[in-house]
Amino acid sequence: MAPQNDEQSPRRIAIPPRAGVGLKPEHYRTILDTNPDIGFFEVHAENYMGAGGLPHRYLSRIRDNFPLSLHGVGLSIGADRSLDRDHLKRLSELIERYQPGLFSEHLAWSTHDTAYFDDLLPVPYTAETLSRVVSHIDEVQETLGRQMLLENPSTYLAFAESTYSEIDFIAEIVRRTGCGLLLDVNNVHVAATNQQWDPIRYIDEYPLPHVQEIHLAGYTREADEKGRTLLIDTHDRPVDEIVWGLYGHTITRLGPQPTLIEWDAKIPTWTELKAEAERAEAIMFAIGRKEQSRARFG
Template sequence: MSSIEGRFPAKAMLGRAGVGLKAEHYQHVLQSAPDIGFFEVHAENYMGDGGPPHRYLAAIRERYPLSLHGVGLSIGAARPLDRGHLKRLKHLIDRYEPSLFSEHLAWSSHDAGFFNDLLPLPYTSETLQRVVEHILEVQDTLGRQMLLENPSTYLAFLESTYSEIDFIAEIVRRTGCGLLLDVNNVHVASTNQLWDPFTYIDAYPLAHVAEFHLAGHATEKDEGDRPLLIDTHDRPVDDLVWKLYAHALERVGPVPTLIEWDANVPPWPVLEAEAKRAENLMNSIGTSRTRSAAE
């Protein structure tokens, strides 16, 4: 597989934090050229042929690295991949040459229907084979590596025969895909399923992580009056997620990090401050790692 990176190779994003590109910030970004590491967009929002979104994205792409994040491939669905969707995705990648491309370990389609959600999978041999075949098809079609994002989950399937981490590690082994470690998803799933999030990160195939995501979540209660976290992307990153992120950085080093904020999008300075906090953390931990190695 080749790496289609254009003028901004992925290594140019190391140690940098980015934000999701939102329409309300187009003008500010073009007029002010803020010092931000990269922008990420959802692929499905740009699958039309033209219009203002493409004009703005093309202009911003000239100045900044781009990460393309898919939400509609339905990698885990018990049906063939949508070839039309995959063709549109390839056209988009060829057009904008993103430094990174990622998708979710989830499914969202069944028969002729499409669900507006990212649904969980049972971790079984049958599901594993299906996901592996789909990722191989995606990577062969696109001619590049895909990053797979760990899910935010709210339940476990009784039929699962793999742990989530073992399932993901086996996918990487069989496909050569990379990983996007969503730290908020680790916190959400660990709280909902009574896992230790720090142990989760320690056991994760960290050598294959090429991007981090950080986001906010809502806190509710389940029927047993226990905390139930919902992955909402509509508020600042939680303090515990920052601690988990620091823990992961100490093991991985400075990896491109995205601040995900998709609903109730705040003014630009709020987003920028979250990204700067991530960069400052990367820099401080990177300096600490360098000093420790020298001692």
């Protein structure tokens, strides 16, 4: 895919502190026909790395009317191997073409030798892993010529060899690379439940000044072999009430932030998806008004 020249490329538009949704082909026509009041759309980069076709035709038209955020799932930032230079080149061309307000990736790995996995796999929090992740993020940011946001993972078990806490590991990545952060509140709840730690404390101790986007999603509740609750990050249903509560706490600490509703499987109707975004925005603005009133009257 050849990048467009400067006259063809749109200018970069900042993502507003509002709620957005993931852009799905099922909703293309509705979005173009109704021009909904929505904060922004986010797309998975790997879905648009082809040279052209119908997806690009729709995305270009939607990008003309709405801010766009780009979310990668295939860079494999945590892999014990070099980054895929072809993949990074295609990503760079896609960013040049659409000039998204934000670009984010995961603290995870999904490649090994010539194998590519469907899952985003966690990394041990060790000095060796830290050095590798920092090197990869430096390479990404240098190649793209812009800051990347790093998303906290959804995890199910802790690595025995880890020598950093997750928060300290992420904070050190930010310190060394200057990357920003995407705080996935659903991932916090999933990991906290699976590993039995306090999600409120996690959010309070997180490097919040570096957070530039928030994700919310649904999860599936299962049980492990001992009958204990196990949450799976499935993105296939509405946001859970507990996650809404954690989101409210996060906004109280952070203030309004671009907030995405992730719904990637069992895609709902546009009305249902938009209602989730409207709920996030209502929480965001209600807390914002409350904090302004508190500051004004003490």
